[in-house]
Amino acid sequence: xxxxxxDADDAFVEKLKRQTGTSTGxxxxxxxxxxxxxLVKTVEWQKREIARLEELVAVRDQTIKGARSAAxxxxxxxxxxxxxxxxxxxxxxxRRRPAPAGDExxxxxxxxxxxxxxxxxxxxxxxxxxxx
Numbered sequence: 001x002x003x004x005x006x007d008a009d010d011a012f013v014e015k016l017k018r019q020t021g022t023s024t025g026x027x028x029x030x031x032x033x034x035x036x037x038x039l040v041k042t043v044e045w046q047k048r049e050i051a052r053l054e055e056l057v058a059v060r061d062q063t064i065k066g067a068r069s070a071a072x073x074x075x076x077x078x079x080x081x082x083x084x085x086x087x088x089x090x091x092x093x094x095r096r097r098p099a100p101a102g103d104e105x106x107x108x109x110x111x112x113x114x115x116x117x118x119x120x121x122x123x124x125x126x127x128x129x130x131x132x
Contacts, residue, residue: 071123
């Protein structure tokens, strides 16, 4: 079968031959035509997949935004608003409240940020302990 396309741009035909792995322009056009349906379906699937992934990212971004807001409120409510600057300041013994009876560590415990700990590390540690 002979396929003749008189108005074909030579540069385009060469590119089509390279893309299809064929040696002649007519074979390149025939192969491209044969693959057209598959390629259209592939592009449609990719568009649906991109839309699905964009929606997933948007939901996760909203979850992260909500978690950050909750963490900020928690830090402010517990008097740890200075954590918002990222690092927990070194605590001095003079700033600590005395330990209540039966509590050897005063106000510092596993539920409070450690000195030098970032907010992300603190929240991750709380999650590992099952308190997040």
